[in-house]
Amino acid sequence: MRILVTGGAGFIGSAVIRNLLNSSQQIKTNDCVQVIALDSLTRTGSWAALAELDSHPWLRFVTADIRDAAALQLACRNIDAVVHCAAETSVDASFNRSPDFADTNVAGTESVLSAALAAGAQTFLHFSTDEVYGERLEGSSTEDHPFAPTNPYSLSKAAAEGIIVSAANQNAQVRFVVVRPSNNYGPWQFPDNLIPKFVTLLAQGTQVPLYGDGEHRRCWMHVDDTADAVRLLLHNPSAQGAYNLAGEEMSNRMVVDELLRQTGMDWSYVDHVTGRATHDRRYCNDESKIMRLGYVRRRVFVEEIGQVVEHYRRRAQSQETLLMC
Numbered sequence: 001m002r003i004l005v006t007g008g009a010g011f012i013g014s015a016v017i018r019n020l021l022n023s024s025q026q027i028k029t030n031d032c033v034q035v036i037a038l039d040s041l042t043r044t045g046s047w048a049a050l051a052e053l054d055s056h057p058w059l060r061f062v063t064a065d066i067r068d069a070a071a072l073q074l075a076c077r078n079i080d081a082v083v084h085c086a087a088e089t090s091v092d093a094s095f096n097r098s099p100d101f102a103d104t105n106v107a108g109t110e111s112v113l114s115a116a117l118a119a120g121a122q123t124f125l126h127f128s129t130d131e132v133y134g135e136r137l138e139g140s141s142t143e144d145h146p147f148a149p150t151n152p153y154s155l156s157k158a159a160a161e162g163i164i165v166s167a168a169n170q171n172a173q174v175r176f177v178v179v180r181p182s183n184n185y186g187p188w189q190f191p192d193n194l195i196p197k198f199v200t201l202l203a204q205g206t207q208v209p210l211y212g213d214g215e216h217r218r219c220w221m222h223v224d225d226t227a228d229a230v231r232l233l234l235h236n237p238s239a240q241g242a243y244n245l246a247g248e249e250m251s252n253r254m255v256v257d258e259l260l261r262q263t264g265m266d267w268s269y270v271d272h273v274t275g276r277a278t279h280d281r282r283y284c285n286d287e288s289k290i291m292r293l294g295y296v297r298r299r300v301f302v303e304e305i306g307q308v309v310e311h312y313r314r315r316a317q318s319q320e321t322l323l324m325c
């Protein structure tokens with residue numbers, strides 16, 4: 001199976017690639033995959049996330065923009081499947097740069113889709129988000145819950161899904177899968193997100209900014225669980241349509257409390273700052289649909305977070321060393 005992964009130098013894209021190429025199941029079943037990792041290396045992407053696979057014989061790196069039709073046409077030659085992760089992803093940044101978000105997340109999706117269909121891809125797996133459902137104060141959203149995005153990022157992700165639905169209606173022979181994950185944690189996330197940012201600041205002995213009362217609730221899942229779900233959906237021919245991915249529900253205060261414990265700091269290192277005007281209190285996905293395909297979320301936050309903290313602490317230290325040189 002030859003798979004194009006867009007956004008392959010990003011947090012989730014790189015985890016998906018590591019999972020596809022390292023999977024023991026792949027070796028057992030001889031279900032070999034070749035991966036083309038495509039990324040334009042924006043602020044949040046870096047090939048360092050795939051350094052361990054640098055010389056892997058089944059991995060090819062392409063530095064290109066998803067809106068570059070000629071580059072995509074070349075990258076898509078003989079592909080069987082696309083995993084489309086590339087996106088502008090920062091909610092905070094989306095308030096000031098909404099045209100960029102529409103351009104990359106909507107026009108970019110259209111561009112990847114056209115190239116994939118022209119190349120004869122049989123499967124198109126698109127990354128969406130739980131944020132398309134908007135705030136969910138109680139209960140959990142199933143895949144048929146109406147969309148109510150509240151910021152330019154989630155709005156652009158909801159619009160991108162519209163493009164996928166319309167393509168699915170016109171191309172019955174292609175398998176379209178959409179995943180809507182909740183908040184991911186793990187290594188190689190760009191440090192403008194809560195966990196890498198706070199660990200990096202705490203490692204430098206700097207205060208961390210906690211929005212509002214810190215009672216905003218998210219479901220947290222390990223990025224390797226997301227990658228497991230992608231592998232399952234790619235290899236299961238009956239998987240089609242949208243699939244939620246959920247996680248362990250925690251308030252930001254609970255996450256920060258654990259980060260302080262892990263880094264040996266206390267609440268005096270937390271600066272309570274005014275949050276942004278639109279900040280959804282809670283998201284919560286129901287993931288029973290993907291569980292019916294045999295998916296099991298295996299990682300537990302309190303068991304994994306130590307390794308994740310260590311990853312960012314080491315990176316913070318090596319960056320400090322670089323700055324001192």
Ligand SMILES: NC(=O)c1ccc[n+]([C@@H]2O[C@H](COP(=O)([O-])OP(=O)(O)OC[C@H]3O[C@@H](n4cnc5c(N)ncnc54)[C@H](O)[C@@H]3O)[C@@H](O)[C@H]2O)c1
Pocket residue numbers: 006007008009010011012013038039040041042043044045046064065066067084085086087088089104108127128129130157180181182183184185189190
């Ligand atoms: N991280 C999460 O918690 C989370 C949760 C739900 C959904 N998602 C979705 O998962 C996908 C991956 O998110 P992530 O957390 O890995 O984000 P990320 O920002 O780490 O990775 C995105 C990657 O896309 C690349 N990219 C951006 N614009 C591009 C362009 N025009 N051409 C080519 N490459 C481009 C970036 O360089 C980066 O490597 C996104 O679609 C995001 O909306 C993420």
